[in-house]
Amino acid sequence: MSRLRSLVKFALVAMALALVAAPVAAQSINRAAIDELNTQLLYVALPLTLFVELVLFYAIYRFRNNDDPKPTTDDPALEITWTVATAVILVFVGISGYYVLTNPYLTPAVAAASGDDTADMEVEVVAYQWGWEFRYPEENITTQNRLVIPQDRDVRLVMESEDVIHSIYVPDLGVKQDIFPSQEQVARTRATQTGEYDLYCAELCGTGHSRMHGQVVVMTQSEYDSWVDAKTASSGTATVESATNNSTASAVARNPSSTPASTTTDAAVRPPTA
Numbered sequence: 001m002s003r004l005r006s007l008v009k010f011a012l013v014a015m016a017l018a019l020v021a022a023p024v025a026a027q028s029i030n031r032a033a034i035d036e037l038n039t040q041l042l043y044v045a046l047p048l049t050l051f052v053e054l055v056l057f058y059a060i061y062r063f064r065n066n067d068d069p070k071p072t073t074d075d076p077a078l079e080i081t082w083t084v085a086t087a088v089i090l091v092f093v094g095i096s097g098y099y100v101l102t103n104p105y106l107t108p109a110v111a112a113a114s115g116d117d118t119a120d121m122e123v124e125v126v127a128y129q130w131g132w133e134f135r136y137p138e139e140n141i142t143t144q145n146r147l148v149i150p151q152d153r154d155v156r157l158v159m160e161s162e163d164v165i166h167s168i169y170v171p172d173l174g175v176k177q178d179i180f181p182s183q184e185q186v187a188r189t190r191a192t193q194t195g196e197y198d199l200y201c202a203e204l205c206g207t208g209h210s211r212m213h214g215q216v217v218v219m220t221q222s223e224y225d226s227w228v229d230a231k232t233a234s235s236g237t238a239t240v241e242s243a244t245n246n247s248t249a250s251a252v253a254r255n256p257s258s259t260p261a262s263t264t265t266d267a268a269v270r271p272p273t274a
Contacts, residue, residue, distance in 0.1 A: 030174030130208030
């Protein structure tokens with residue numbers, strides 16, 4: 001009996017710690033919506049898990065020496081109770097998930113359907129084997145494997161693949177979107193914390209898939225403006241400032257003679273195709 005009590009105490013302490021533990025502050029609106037949903041589901045799942053485990057341990061202990069078990073009798077009231085309780089839980093989970101899925105930052109198609117798909121800035125993303133190209137049409141800047149965005153501004157990513165299916169994935173910002181060849185895909189985010197965040201391709205896309213990652217750099221507005229001014233001022237030169245994750249792409253510098261005078265680059269050029 002003392003062992004059962006110890007297990008119960010441990011389960012209660014673990015549940016209490018999980019419920020009161022403060023999650024790390026989200027770095028974007030996308031991440032905040034996902035974390036909030038996870039927290040809501042945690043509040044539902046933990047008590048249910050504890051209840052089921054307690055019943056299980058009780059049954060194991062209470063009937064451990066029962067050599068002549070009897071079948072249970074029908075109990076309509078109990079059956080109705082757990083059926084209704086299960087239905088209520090499923091409805092709660094469904095409604096919570098629905099509100100997250102209809103968030104315009106997580107499902108840009110919702111914003112497009114409502115006509116509210118405008119953003120403070122737009123970045124064109126080109127995925128290729130095996131790297132990322134980010135184009136800033138308003139600033140006339142192109143970067144490789146390094147996406148630079150300002151803090152607290154809506155950013156719309158218009159994406160397309162040049163070859164096979166890729167998937168942009170920034171875990172800390174809650175951004176994930178498959179990118180298909182010859183199809184325009186859209187993702188949206190609003191970063192709330194400055195810093196550098198890892199970016200990955202989450203779709204197996206060939207032998208160089210493991211090298212297809214980069215960085216998202218979130219700056220304050222003043223830092224971002226200074227970055228744009230610096231890149232614009234270096235127009236016509238081959239400024240190499242890339243995320244060094246893609247070793248092959250970073251090893252090949254852009255040929256200044258092939259770069260239009262009106263376009264600056266923040267990285268090494270793509271590796272030559274075989």
